[in-house]
Amino acid sequence: MNSSQSLPKAVLMDMDGTLVDTxxxxxxxxxxxxxxxxxxxxxxxxxxxxxxxxxxxxxxxxxxxxxxxxxxxxxxxxxxxxxxxxxxEVPWRPGARELLTDLVEHGVPCALVTMSYARFVGPILKELPEGTFKVIVTGDMVANGKPHPEPYLTAAAALGVAAEDTIAVEDSNTGARSAEAAGCTVLVIENHVPVAPGERRVFRDTLEGMTYADLAAL
The missing domain is CATH 1.10.150.240 (Putative phosphatase; domain 2)
Structure with a gap:
C-alpha cells in the first residue's frame, strides 16, 4: 500500500479455498x-x-x-x-465469517472477487448478512479471469479506491498473481495448493482469530 496510507481502504476477498473450502x-x-x-x-x-x-x-x-x-x-x-x-452445505473456512463481521463493524468496504459464476455464489451469500460485500465480481462478469489483474482492478474501481490501497486475501498462486498484478497487498492463506513467495505477498497460516487490526498491521 502507499506509504501515506497506513490502513487498507478496502479488503478484496477471494472465495473458493479462501472464504469457503469448496x-x-x-x-x-x-x-x-x-x-x-x-x-x-x-x-x-x-x-x-x-x-x-x-x-x-x-x-x-x-x-x-x-x-x-x-x-x-x-x-x-x-x-x-x-x-x-x-x-x-456451505463449508466455511475457519475465521472467515468472523473476519468479515469485524471488517463490516469497522466500516471497511469489502468486495468478493471470485472466478466462480453468479449462480454458484448466490447460495453462499445467503448465509451472510445483507450488504457484507459492497461489490461482487464473478468470473462471468470479466473478460479476463485470474491470473489477469482485471478482476481485482474491477473490484477496486467499483469501490472507488486504488488497488494499491487495498488488501486482497487469496489461497492460490493464480489468485495471488492476479491481485499482485493489480497492485494489491496480498494476504495469502494457503489451503490445497502451495503458493510461491512474492514481493507483495504476506503469508499467514489461517484466518482464524484474525481481525481488522491484524489486516491494518500488514
Whole structure:
C-alpha cells in the first residue's frame, strides 16, 4: 500500500479455498464428469485448476478427459455439480465469517472477487448478512479471469479506491498473481495448493482469530 496510507481502504476477498473450502466440491464435480463420460482424471490434474478462470478450467478438463463438448458446456456441467453440493452445505473456512463481521463493524468496504459464476455464489451469500460485500465480481462478469489483474482492478474501481490501497486475501498462486498484478497487498492463506513467495505477498497460516487490526498491521 502507499506509504501515506497506513490502513487498507478496502479488503478484496477471494472465495473458493479462501472464504469457503469448496475446492473438494469442484474436484468431485470433475470426477463425476469423468465417470459420466468414461474418461480418466487425477488429483494432480484437479489441483492444476485451482484458482483458474472457469472457462480455462473447462478447457483443461476438455483436453485432459478428451471430451467432445465445448468449454462452455463443461462450465455448466461443473456448475451443476458444485451448486448442488453448496446448496446442501456451505463449508466455511475457519475465521472467515468472523473476519468479515469485524471488517463490516469497522466500516471497511469489502468486495468478493471470485472466478466462480453468479449462480454458484448466490447460495453462499445467503448465509451472510445483507450488504457484507459492497461489490461482487464473478468470473462471468470479466473478460479476463485470474491470473489477469482485471478482476481485482474491477473490484477496486467499483469501490472507488486504488488497488494499491487495498488488501486482497487469496489461497492460490493464480489468485495471488492476479491481485499482485493489480497492485494489491496480498494476504495469502494457503489451503490445497502451495503458493510461491512474492514481493507483495504476506503469508499467514489461517484466518482464524484474525481481525481488522491484524489486516491494518500488514
Amino acid at each position: 475446492e473438494p466440491y469442484w474436484v468431485a464435480a470433475e470426477y463425476a464428469i469423468a465417470e459420466r463420460f468414461g474418461a480418466t482424471w487425477s488429483e494432480e490434474q484437479a489441483m492444476e485448476l485451482v484458482g483458474n478462470a472457469l472457462i480455462e478450467s473447462a478447457r483443461l478438463v476438455k483436453e485432459g478427459m478428451g471430451l467432445p463438448h465445448e468449454p462452455e458446456e463443461i462450465v455448466e456441467m461443473l456448475l451443476d455439480g458444485v451448486v448442488e453440493q453448496v446448496e446442501q
